[in-house]
Amino acid sequence: MQGNLIIISSPSGGGKGTLILELLHSEIVSNIGYCVSYTTRAIRDGETHGHDYFFVSREEFLARIENGEFLEYAEVHGNLYGTPIQSVKDAINRGKDIILEIDVQGAASVRAKIPEALSVFILPPSFEVLKNRLTTRATENPEDLALRLKNSFGEVGHFSEFEYVVINDDAARAAADLQTVILADRLRRVRQEAAIKGILSSFETSKNHAIGE
Numbered sequence: 001m002q003g004n005l006i007i008i009s010s011p012s013g014g015g016k017g018t019l020i021l022e023l024l025h026s027e028i029v030s031n032i033g034y035c036v037s038y039t040t041r042a043i044r045d046g047e048t049h050g051h052d053y054f055f056v057s058r059e060e061f062l063a064r065i066e067n068g069e070f071l072e073y074a075e076v077h078g079n080l081y082g083t084p085i086q087s088v089k090d091a092i093n094r095g096k097d098i099i100l101e102i103d104v105q106g107a108a109s110v111r112a113k114i115p116e117a118l119s120v121f122i123l124p125p126s127f128e129v130l131k132n133r134l135t136t137r138a139t140e141n142p143e144d145l146a147l148r149l150k151n152s153f154g155e156v157g158h159f160s161e162f163e164y165v166v167i168n169d170d171a172a173r174a175a176a177d178l179q180t181v182i183l184a185d186r187l188r189r190v191r192q193e194a195a196i197k198g199i200l201s202s203f204e205t206s207k208n209h210a211i212g213e
């Protein structure tokens, strides 16, 4: 079975990072990877180049756009972010589902190119909870924090473009919901066509004998 793309979007502070980490370490959902994006954003304390993002200059990012290296890219909160197409191709050809943790603009671009991609929107339970999460994680300076909060008003309005919505009011339940959606996607008929073909051909070859008996 070929892998699928799993688009996960939410406003900053929606809790998608924690949910994705749970998913990557899940014993229930195997064969799943994470696509490390490129960004021009400054690296934060605790982040690692090549693990959280590939942190590059704006010039390098623009050169990579020119080279056609991105499946999608967008300007988000004043920085450029992009999904490297090669990582996505490698993962799905190896039969792995690959998580794209991208913003709502990137999600729309990927859906337009790959309609079968699974898309999930993570919604915080309220604006107050989002604000509280963003404030206590303290990864942004006050201006960036204010910008992310302001942008969240527009971002949540895009929920209806996504196939699934996971409300992140309880981390454990939200993680289980996300796993359920991914497992259900693997049961889609179109994703099982190769396996089904093998099963049906065993019926074909046995049919004549069975009828002759």
Ligand code: 5GP
Pocket: 009, 010, 011, 012, 037, 038, 041, 072, 073, 074, 076, 077, 081, 082, 083, 101, 102, 103, 104, 105, 106, 107
């Ligand atoms: P952060 O700076 O908090 O890591 O990410 C800011 C926003 O950029 C988040 O909404 C995140 O989902 C989004 N983002 C991260 N990587 C990509 C990407 O490759 N493409 C797009 N379009 N958005 C991304």
